[in-house]
Amino acid sequence: MTDQLIRIMGIDPGLAVTGYALLDKRARENNATLLTSGTIRTSARSTKSSRLGTIFTELISIIEHYKPDELAVETQFIAKNIKAAMSVSEVRAASLIAANENQIPVREITPREVKEAITGWGNAPKEQVQLMLAAQLNSTEIPNSLDASDAVAIGLTAYMLRRYEKIFNQEID
Numbered sequence: 001m002t003d004q005l006i007r008i009m010g011i012d013p014g015l016a017v018t019g020y021a022l023l024d025k026r027a028r029e030n031n032a033t034l035l036t037s038g039t040i041r042t043s044a045r046s047t048k049s050s051r052l053g054t055i056f057t058e059l060i061s062i063i064e065h066y067k068p069d070e071l072a073v074e075t076q077f078i079a080k081n082i083k084a085a086m087s088v089s090e091v092r093a094a095s096l097i098a099a100n101e102n103q104i105p106v107r108e109i110t111p112r113e114v115k116e117a118i119t120g121w122g123n124a125p126k127e128q129v130q131l132m133l134a135a136q137l138n139s140t141e142i143p144n145s146l147d148a149s150d151a152v153a154i155g156l157t158a159y160m161l162r163r164y165e166k167i168f169n170q171e172i173d
Helices: 048-066 082-101 113-118 126-136 145-171
Strands: 005-012 018-026 032-039 069-074 106-110
Touching: 005 048, 018 048, 018 145, 032 048, 032 145, 048 082, 069 082, 069 126, 069 145, 082 106, 106 145, 113 126, 113 145, 126 145
Parallel strands: 005 069, 069 106
Antiparallel strands: 005 018, 018 032
16 A cells, blocks of 8 residues: 555635635545645725636646645535625636646535535534534644635545545445
8 A cells, every 4th residue: 555645725715715725645644734725815896807817826826836636626505695606606617727727636525515524514614614624634723714724624525535435446346
């Protein structure tokens, strides 16, 4: 069994604030390590195309610097505010294009999957997800920003899904 390093970038898309996180995990280790996390902020005074361009450019820069093996992006639920839902969809598109430009596979994860994986409850509030991240990563350095901590949770969920898929595929073979 090799001790291959896998690096996943989690993205919590938002037009005003997009959260991102990069996590590393070795095959023989139980816990992932948070490499870095942060937010990409855009000004409401800028045009939408300028804001999306900023997000895209920043994501490309982060991807080129950290070279993730996989990108995990949160899907959205249909919100009551259609305008906000459209903006999140556009940021998701910028994220997917940034991954495609760098030939990185993308895993799309629902908010419910993230909450279930991290807390065991699909309706958990964001604050509970943030607290459980600290326990699962054995770290007190979870980002204060809910957008960045959501990105950490999305990345960690991607690791969990990869592990389950690997176990499931071995059982079938």
